[in-house]
Amino acid sequence: MFIDLLRKRRSIRSFDQRQIEVEKIELLTEALLRAPASKGRHPWEFVLVTDPEIMSLLSSAKAKGGAFLAQAPLSIVICADPAISDVWIEDCAVAATFIQLAAEDLGLGSCWSQIRRRQHQSGTPATTVLRHILQLPDNLEVASIVGIGYPVASIAAHPHNALPMHKIHKNVYQGQ
Ligand SMILES: Cc1cc2nc3c(=O)[nH]c(=O)nc-3n(C[C@H](O)[C@H](O)[C@H](O)COP(=O)(O)O)c2cc1C
Structure with missing residues (x-):
């Protein structure tokens, strides 16, 4: 059941060096393109990076949290x-969510690296740095990067009793 996928999902930041099979990359691509977008306008563009040199540049595009x-x-x-x-x-957030859940379903791990409103260590916007690295046209903004791979180790699921149930309100907002 889909809920089981949600129950076991965790952010994975350590990957083994096994390459992702071409068939799985095709399925991930399909998941991206099946993400709904407001008014069906599809404003997004996705750059799939596998080149280790470019990957290394991506990892330092922002000061923290992308290594x-x-x-x-x-x-x-x-x-x-x-x-x-x-x-x-x-x-873009919906597409990132779709890709993370599709990755989980394929036995892969993933983690989101926030780019919008984040800076390179020089203070330059991370988007500007990425625009240069990836030769993006000026009309494109970068929202995030999702790193994907086979997990080195699994991470324990969040237990049900750790869920912040107080965030759920019925009919009207109920104070804490
Ligand atoms: C909008 C958003 C931005 C995030 N940005 C980063 C990030 O820049 N670097 C990172 O390592 N994790 C990032 N994450 C992952 C969160 O840190 C992670 O989802 C959170 O700590 C909960 O852990 P879990 O995904 O294992 O449940 C981001 C997640 C979201 C939804």
């Missing part, structure tokens, strides 16, 4: 053209 990408056999850079949709950020 794990250096070891990922596959990274998906999620970009969009804000002129196509005023809700491109949401559209």
Whole structure:
């Protein structure tokens, strides 16, 4: 059941060096393109990176929280053209979620690296750094990068009793 997939999903930042099979990359690509987007406008563009040299540059595009990408056999850079949709950020987030859940379903691990509103260690926006590395056109903004690969080790699921049930409100908001 789909809930079982959600129950075991964790962010994976350590990957073994086994390459991801071409068939699985094709399925991941399909999952990206099946993500819903507001008004069906599909403002996104996805750059699939497998080149280790480019991967290394991706891992340092922002000052903190992206180092794990250096070891990922596959990274998906999620970009969009804000002129196509005023809700491109949401559209990109949905696509990132789809790819992470598809990866989990295929026995792969993944983690999100936030790019929008993040800076390189020089203070330059991480998007500007990535625009240069990936030869992105000026109309594209980068939302995030999802690193994917076979996990070195599994991470324990969040137990049911650790879920923040107080975030759920019935009919009207109920104070803490
Ligand atoms: C919008 C968003 C941005 C995130 N950015 C990063 C990031 O830049 N680097 C990172 O290592 N993890 C990042 N994560 C992963 C979270 O840190 C992780 O989902 C959270 O700590 C919960 O852990 P879990 O996914 O294992 O349940 C991000 C997750 C989301 C949803």
